[in-house]
Amino acid sequence: MKNAALIGGGIVVLLGLLYVLSLAGRGPQENLVSPNGLHWHPTMTIYVDGEKQPIPANIGLVGRHYPMHTHIEDVGDGVIHFEFGGKVYRDDLRLKHFFSVWNGMMVENAFGRLNRMLVNGEEITEYGEYVVNQNDAIELFYESSENAQ
The missing domain is CATH 1.20.5 (Single alpha-helices involved in coiled-coils or other helix-helix interfaces)
Known part of the structure; x- marks a missing residue:
């Protein structure tokens, strides 16, 4: 018993x-996006006070190879490379991670005050928390601190 x-x-x-x-x-x-890695090329355009800003080449490639990075040959077109190996989760693809690799900046104040964010022509308010998708065209509109009221 x-x-x-x-x-x-x-x-x-x-x-x-x-x-x-x-x-x-x-x-x-x-939250799993891919069990076997991914290789995407979203684009990003940054405007400060209405003027398009260049995105530097080799972000995320100096000293270490980060999954989110830029290359010399296509950064002029705003291409950001997402090259992940292994399992990829939604959190890995948040826009804030690219800005973190790019000198530890925050999306909201990287170039002044972020006033507007468009993804594929639609307004987005998630900013750094936005989960980037394969063919996204991201546009960020900042107001410089000199012009902020």
Whole structure:
């Protein structure tokens, strides 16, 4: 009788543990974008006081190769390379990560005050939290601190 109670209790504990583990694994799987890496080329254009700003080449390639980076040959077109290996989650693709690689800047105040952000022509208010997609065309409109009121 005592052995049956121990076995029954062990089964209940085991089932409870399996249930908790299944819940813990559910969150990351729902946020999984790719199990085998990705290679995307979204574009970004930055304006300060209405003037287009150049994006430097080799962001994320000096000293270390970051998954989000720029190249000499296409940075003039605003291309940002997203080259991730292994599992890629939604959080990995947030715009703030590119700005962090680019001298630790925050999207909201990298070039003054961010007034407007368009992605594929639609206004977005998530700014740094925005999850970049494969063919996104991102436009950021800043007002310099000299012109801010």
